[in-house]
Every structure is written in structure tokens, then in C-alpha cells.
Amino acid sequence: MDLQLKGKRALVTGSTSGIGWATARELAAEGASVIVNGRSAARLASAVERIHVEVRGADVDAVQADLSSVEGCLRLIAAAEDVDILVNNLGIFEPKPFEQIGDDDWLRFFEVNVMSGVRLARHHLSRMKERGWGRIVFISSESGICPPADMVHYGMTKSAQLSVSRGLAETCVGTGVTVNAVLPGPTRTEGVGEFFAKLAREAGQTLQEAEHDFFKYARPTSLLQRFIDPAEVAAMVIYVCSPRAAATNGAALRVEGGVVRTLI
Template sequence: MDLRLTDKKVLITGSTSGIGFEIAKRFLEEGASVTINGRSDDNLQNALDRLKESFPDSSVNGIVADFRNPKAHESVIKLLPEVDILINNVGIYASKTFDETSDQDWEEMFQVNVMAAIRLSRHYLPQMKKTGWGRILFVSSECAQLVPEDLIAYSTTKAALLALSRGLAQTTKGTEVTVNAIIPGSTLTEGAKIFLQQQAEKENKSPGKISEEFFQEARPSSLLQRFAEPKEVADMALFLSSPLSAATNGAAIKVDGGSIPGIF
């Protein structure tokens, strides 16, 4: 299927690994012009090298920006004043109890997970409306609805993105601009692989056994009963970013393997 993304200018925050990196790969496969983002030169260059090796004839660039800095968006906008598609993917988390989560933890997660998306959307959305077409996509999380006890702050930020996405979508009425969110479930990113390996070594079990027990104990509601592959999440992101998705606006689309119970 041709997603009609050739030459579309795309910015993906937090995209040197995991879901963001896979989204970048899929856009390049579709012929888009992609700018990825990381918070360190080394990580960014490593990701760029990998993408250029896989897609030698594609247009791919990178911008270093650490969104813990409230001014980080300014350097992004200066280097990339216009985009057709904005993927607000960057996110951090801290696995702590509510009592252990400090004000600094809360503020840092809101700065990166929410305020970065707000600041970039505030710049690019009016430009998209003016040019007559655009896509903004927020990458939320199943934690926005499941809310694990050790991820309350992270879950709160991811729930905020759902409200932000819906609110911005309502400002696009009658245009060719859409704003949506995706809600990934447990995904086999590099971080997840490290977690599985560390737990396997700690408990003297195989990573496969740890994964099986995770879905039995922590995600028993999952219908998929396995970690999703990053590409499976990226494929949904690509469709929602394409001209083919014009009738989908203000939506929060689950890519969670059925882990969130209910029909809404």
C-alpha cells in the first residue's frame, strides 16, 4: 500500500532507539524526509549511521535536543522551522512508589513528556493550518489507563497527552490537519530487552520465561500475551500520519495488544 508519504517532512522526537527509531525507519521506507532527535551527540550519530546504512539514498538528518531543558525546543525550531508531520514521541520515566517520587521527578517527567510536545505543537500546528495540511501524533502509553503503582507520575503525563491531543484536534475543524494519539502497550524496545535480561539473570531464568511471567502477573488482561514489536506500533503511527487517515482526527488509538480492558 502506498501511504503517499514521499517527500513529506517529518520530525520525530526521542527517536534514536525504540518506537521512535522504528517509526523513523518506516517513514524512510515510504520515501519521507526524516529528522530524528536525541539528547546526546553520540546516540544521535549512532542512530543516523544505522539509518543511513539501511537507507543510503534517503533524506535523514538529526537534531540534538535534551527536552529536560525548557529551551530545547528553540534549537529544534531554528534548525527545522517547518514540518508536515510531527511525532511527539520523546518520553522518560522513573519506576518509584508515589512516596518516593520527588517534585524534581514529577517536574522532569512533565518537562520532557508533556511540555516538549506542547511547545513543538504550539509552533508547528499554526504553520500546518496555514499551509493546508499536516499531521501531529502523540505517543502515549497503556499506563495512561492501567496506571501501575510504581509509574504514577509517568502515567499522569501520558494521560495528559491524551487530553492535549483531543483538545488540539478540536482546533483543526474543517482543515486537512489532524491530531491523534496512539496508546502502545508493552513493546519489545531495547529498554524492555535489558529489563528482561536483568530479571532473567537475577532470578536465574530465561528471558522468555520472565516475559511469560510478566504477562501472567503484571499484564494478565493482555490478549496478545507477548511484547509487541516496535514495527507493529510504528505501522499504526505511519497510517495515522498519512493522507489515507484523513477521516481519523481527535482519536486515541490503542496498539496495546488488548491489555486495556473495555471497549473505550
């Protein structure tokens, strides 16, 4: 299927690895001009090189900016003033007992996971409306509708993203602009891989045993019973970014392996 993305300009935040990188790679493969973003110059260079290796003729640029601050967001906006597609992928997570989550943690998670996307959407949404076409996608999580007890602050930010996404979509009536959220489930990102490798070492398990126990005890409702590959999430994201998804607006689209036991 041709997703009709040739000639579109896309910005994907937090895209040096994981879901962000997979999304940038797939957008480039569909002919879009892609801007990847991250904090580390070395990781950005590596991300761009990997896309060029996998996608012949890819049009990829990189902007180094830390989006946990207003200044970082403004730096990215200055370097990428006009885009057709904005994928707010940047996010952090950290298992931590609720009683130990201090104010600084709450504010840090809100700044990174919510305000980075809010600031970028605030800049780009009006420009998309003026052009009569645009796509904004927030990468939320199944944790946004099933808040995890071991990461209450993380779940809060993912719920907030759903509210922001739907609210922005309500402002796009008849404009040709859509705003949606994609909700991945447990995904084999770099951060998740490192976290489970640490858990496995501490428990004297293999990585496969740790993964098996996670789905048996922590995510027993998963129908997939394995970690999702970032490319499997990216497939949904780039569809929502495409002109073919014009009738999908204000939606929360689940790519969570069946963890959430609801009909809709």
C-alpha cells in the same frame, strides 16, 4: 499500499531507538524526508546510519537537542522550523513506589513526557494550519487509560498527552490538520529490554522466563502475551501520519496487544 508520504517532511523526537527509530525508519521508507532527534551525537549518528543501511536513498537528517528543557526545544525548533509531520515520541519511564516519588520526579516526568510535545506542537500547529495540511501524533501509552500502580507519575503524563492531543484536535476543525494519540502497550524497546534483563538477573531467571512471568502476573489481560515489536507500533503511527488517515482526528488509537479490556 502507497501512504502518499513522498515529499513530506517529518520530525520524530526521541528517535535514536525503539518506537521513535522504527517510526523514522518507516517514514523514510515511504519517501518522507525525516529528522531524527536525540541527546547523544554518537547515538544520532548510529541511528541515521542504520536507516541509510536499511532504506536505500533515505533522506535523513539529525538534530541533537535535549527536549527536557525550554532551551533544548528551542534548539530543535530553530533547526527544524517547518515540518509537515510531528511525532512527539520522546518519553521516559521509571518504576517507583508512589511514596518515593518526590516533587523533582513529578516535574521531570511532566517536562520530558508532556511539555516537550506541547512546546513543539505550539510552534508547528499554526504553520500546519496556514499550509492547510499537517499531522501531529503523540505517542502515549495504555498506561494513560490504565495507570500503573508502580509508575503513577508516568501514567499521569500519558493521560495528560491524551488530553492535550484531543484538545489540539478540537482546534483543527476544517483545516486539513489532524492531531491523534497512539497508545502502545508493553513494547520491546531498548529501555524495557535493559530493565527486564536486570530483573531476570536479580531473580535468577532467563529473559524468557522473566517475560513470561510479567505477562502472567503483571499484564494477564494481554491478548498478545508477548512484548510488542517497535515496528508494529510504527506501522500504526505512519498510517496516522499519512494523507490516507484524513478522517482520523482527535483519536486515541490503541496498539497495546489487547491489554485494555474495553469495547472502545
